[in-house]
Amino acid sequence: MTPRSWVPLVGIMVVLLAACAVAVPAQEAANPGVLRIATTTSLYDTGLLDQLEMMYENASGVDVQITAQGTGQSLDTARRGDVDMVLVHSPALEQQFIDEGYGINQRCFAYNNFLIVGPEADPAGIKNMTPEEAFKTIYIAGTKNTPGVFFVSRGDDSGTHNREQQIWKTAGYNYTEDIQDSGAWYLETGSGMGETLTVANQKNAYTLSDIGTFLAFEKQLNLVPLVTEGDQLLNRYSAIAVNPEKVPGVNINEANNFTNWITSNDTKEFIGNFGVEEFGQPLFVPLYAPECTEPPFNCTCAEPVNATA
Incomplete structure (x- = not known):
């Protein structure tokens, strides 16, 4: 093949590469005004998540979008990058999610x-x-x-x-x-x-x-x-943010803000009172340090996460 015969081939390759670049969309940046949460159905079916969603939206101005699924499905949704954080209640599945590099900043907040x-x-x-x-x-x-x-x-x-x-x-x-x-x-x-x-x-x-x-x-x-x-x-509930280094495009800042909010004393007090008037007992018991760090809970419930990382 003569050197001149390479010229058309080079042109074709450039066109193909350009087409490939156009065909692969860039990773969308996180929408700072939206927080996407996948949550276990037990938090949703009790009505607690409806209340927490309304409270956080009023306090932050952020649009909270909730998907209610089983814990395994919620974690898979997070692996795909379709949510920014999860609220789940299966310690073994949670640890696997974290060990795989998908989950960070885990904080337990309640149990029943x-x-x-x-x-x-x-x-x-x-x-x-x-x-x-x-x-x-x-x-x-x-x-x-x-x-x-x-x-x-x-x-x-x-x-x-x-x-x-x-x-x-x-x-x-x-x-x-x-x-x-x-x-x-x-x-x-x-x-x-x-x-x-x-x-x-x-x-x-x-x-x-x-x-x-x-x-x-x-x-x-x-x-x-x-x-x-x-x-x-024993049934422990945790908040876990999706790792932006593993799944680019998640709203990690707002996930961390929500984690700090749901583990705050004011929110925990609300969780502890939820259901008492209607059922005569709380549906969830908030977790506080140092109790949360000891068996049978063995988790972190009070240490804030960095809301800007």
Whole structure:
């Protein structure tokens, strides 16, 4: 090939490279007036997030846009860069998210408890058992086709679903091999906590629920709390910002501002009072130092994050 024959090829390459540059959009800069949050459905279904959203928008002038999903889905949404931060409640999934480099500035802000609820008749006889004993008893009764014994799972990779799987494991079962597809007694909704409680109520079945959502839906249900105590029932909530070095274009400044706001004493006081007038008890208990830094919480709840980094 003569040197002259390269000239058209070089021209073609320049055109192609220019076209590629046009075809790949630049990463959009964060909108400083918008904060996008993916949140667990339990915070949303209780109505707490509606109140916090309104309060923060009034205080900051920022447009808060909330997507309610299970914790696993929320973290995946954050990995894609579709939100600026998450409010979630699955310590194991949260740590994985942080270890992967996606999450920074984690702060816990509140907790409540999970409950195993079910029909008042309690056909499996689990009342006041430990969570592990209760799950084992339900499994044995369910797989033996005991009349009236059903369990409804969220089945949506949420924090609640993740905790359910942990309890099955502690009870001695492999979730995918022993529990899923093990019979008509076990049903997965693939839905949020409110919808799962509704399905469990329709089937007169057992389910695992956070106490906040259960109390918010209790008047619509015939289900009652049967197992309320046990280390596996602790339910901690955390705020985590999306790392802009891993996912460019997120509004890290506003994510940090919100984290500092939700961990402030005034906001925690509001969270601690939320639900008391209507339900006679708080739906969430705020976390304060040094309690949050000790077992069983093992998290940071008071140290401010840098709101400009």
